[in-house]
Amino acid sequence: MLHDARNRLDLSQNERQILSLVRRRGPLPRAALAQATGLSPQAITNLTRKLIENGFLDSGAVVRGKVGQPSTPLSLAPEGALFLGLKLGRRLVELALVDFVGRIKVHRQELYGHPTPDGVMTFARHGIATILDSLSPSARIAGLGIATPFRLWDWGSEMAGWHDFDLAARLAEGLPFPVFLENDASTACAAELIFGRSVLPRDFVHLYIAHFAGGGVVLDGRLRIGPRRNAGALGSMPIPGGRQLLDVASVSTLEERLGRSLPPDDSGWQGPAEIEAQWIAESADALAFVALSATALLDIPAVVIDGAIPPATRRALADATRTAMARLPAAGIDRPQVTEGSLARSARILGAAALPLAHFFEPGGALA
């Protein structure tokens, strides 16, 4: 009865399905939604009325020119909900405010030698407070997502402080919305799934080449987390030679060979071309191997390659992976299509923000 209906985030499965369809296919008229969901037109009328009232959908200009009554496409309301994303990296921590259609509205970042719990907490708390202050009271923040590499303490003794530090729980203290945390490579996959600009099948594997190689698995249009929240650990997949994917197809491996560390943006990658070419060739062999493994196991039609790497490198990596895959034996399976991701360096922070989005707005997202 009161106006706090505006804060209702507990959408039904059918409401989620409608929002998800509009997110993926763009503005849709009610009739198309009825057809796509299998619900009756009447149900769509009721559900969309509620979604429009609550500010999640906008009703667009009527489309004329076809036989019959003109249709009114419904699109996502950009301010329908806002999401905070926090990305922890090796050199860089980022915080972003992302709107309902995936646009980054605020972005802050901080460089460091290595991340410390205190430093990250201070950066995040201060940044979040500043962002919250700047928002109108009617803004609806659904939650905070954190993208972080797992097992930070394996990076060296100076990272021991992370061992018993529960970043999500500590940040959740005092915040009026829930906090989610996932592996950074999984969030990159989530970002491609939810905000990605490429057309992707309902099932795909996502390979993300950053300091370490990692990945994500999407089945039936949903990011697979796994019973111990460790699915999509593609970096840990075994490859021939007694190694794992991340031993080969990681930027850290390239850095070792270059003898210097690469900056957290696309500048400064210029170096001996043959070293990079060699790294690409070896990485592609490994990527093709795990891509084919995933296909045999899951009947995946597409593999997406992305990473915190320059577009030209990503392109070369994808091309080389296609070539390498053609050389591998594939009796009994169809080799998957290899495509490039669309988000590059922004994938992980966008994916962090996508965690609360998926929880509240994607079908099957709310498990709590």
Add this chain to the structure above:
Amino acid sequence: MLHDARNRLDLSQNERQILSLVRRRGPLPRAALAQATGLSPQAITNLTRKLIENGFLDSGAVVRGKVGQPSTPLSLAPEGALFLGLKLGRRLVELALVDFVGRIKVHRQELYGHPTPDGVMTFARHGIATILDSLSPSARIAGLGIATPFRLWDWGSEMAGWHDFDLAARLAEGLPFPVFLENDASTACAAELIFGRSVLPRDFVHLYIAHFAGGGVVLDGRLRIGPRRNAGALGSMPIPGGRQLLDVASVSTLEERLGRSLPPDDSGWQGPAEIEAQWIAESADALAFVALSATALLDIPAVVIDGAIPPATRRALADATRTAMARLPAAGIDRPQVTEGSLARSARILGAAALPLAHFFEPGGALA
């Protein structure tokens, strides 16, 4: 209103969930079902009344001895529904009638040099007709499932007749129930999931060692088929050395080394022990490799090994796989538990019968 309600096979998701719970956990009182499903006791009362009326559940003897009103456990009605399974093999075609609790009620088989479409059709049609004749008119046959290796024509030129032959469609002609067809290794997995006697997690990978090695994937308690119905093609997974799992861990490989073919039962496996030991060692390396790949990809806690092999061989294979897996690098993942399957040679035919069962009685099964 009429009595043909007895033939209603279109159960709701909640009815399916109840049957699935009873199938996996054994007889359960209504209160336990309410607790497990999250439904209200009243809803369970209504749903179970309908399931009992329709002959899917039986109400057992009341259990006394605990505080409070005694409970009446509900169990699966063995005649709740019947299922036909047809298994195509290299030397043997089998047909079985399986009841609601997974008991084989009728079994017929025929040996051949190699399967031909005509021969299989004749065997199946005649066998099915005979079985149908012998049943009381009140029996309810839900469907026929077929377990067959894919790509039969790859076996040699004498198998070319299978190339354009749609066995499922041809058998469906004239049958009053639907026909399902899957890869034989996938059906073995389905059998373990639905009729298996071992306690398994909701997610596991199933490896089935028969003439060729194959497998199945279970996620969230459901057999994964894949968009092109080729998921669980574990035999096609690449392994080190430019080969695929089925090149190594197949009975056909062992037969080549023995220089003779092994019979379609557990007799006659006696041969040079060192040849079998060598085959087991190599196979275990390959099995461990793909098991670890699957775990990295999907966060699988358990791998089941089964096959058309003697129990002792299966045991040795599982043991060797555990040992081999301990040698593989597993940074960032937890090695899965390796367990033995419980169905051995009967897995594929039971799994064939489990296809219509899953379609009509498991949650999320009916997609048609």
Add this chain to the structure above:
DNA sequence: TTGTCAATAAATCAATCCTGTTGACTAATG
């Protein structure tokens, strides 16, 4: 060229149905 009307399609109204919940209640036991 223009007026009229059938066909088509989008969307809604009102009534109803189905499925599940709620709260009060009965039953049987240690």
Add this chain to the structure above:
DNA sequence: CATTAGTCAACAGGATTGATTTATTGACAA
């Protein structure tokens, strides 16, 4: 008599159904 299993009756939410309204294009006759 506290505890647990189970049911009865009323009700609520979310969907469907079938009739109805609205807005348009396209064909055809004047």
